[in-house]
Amino acid sequence: MSLKTIIRLQKLQLDEKRRVLAELHTLADRLRNEIEKVKQEIVHEQDTVRDDFSVSFTYSNFAQAALERGRKLGESLAQVEAQIEIATDEMAEAFQELKRYELAEEERQKRERDKQKRKDAAMLDETALVGFRRRQAEEEEAAGG
16 A cells, blocks of 8 residues: 555544544533523522512422433533543544654655656766767867878
8 A cells, every 4th residue: 555545544534533523522512502501591590489489399390400401411521521532632643643654755755856866867977978978089080080
């Protein structure tokens, strides 16, 4: 398998890891928003209870359910944040591996260019030498003849 093929595969893997990380960040943002909504609902219900004592009997059940929902959302957020950390590390590793392959490919291309330059220089030297010998032979022929 050529380095170009490996680089292409690494780029695909890196793009996939970036996509997964972006999805995890989106999920974490949604969970944070849900947690904030639960907090706002609790504050709203507390305000309602202060204004209208007759609803205070249902507040306890609401508060327990809201707190439980908030707790579960918090647990989910903690899990997603742990996954984000892992995904970030994996993406960084994939990026480093891609860079290693790209540097290896650059070095290979440099060696190829240097090799071609040496070939070109040798060909030019040979051409110059043949021309020099031809002129030298012509000069000797002209001087001798």
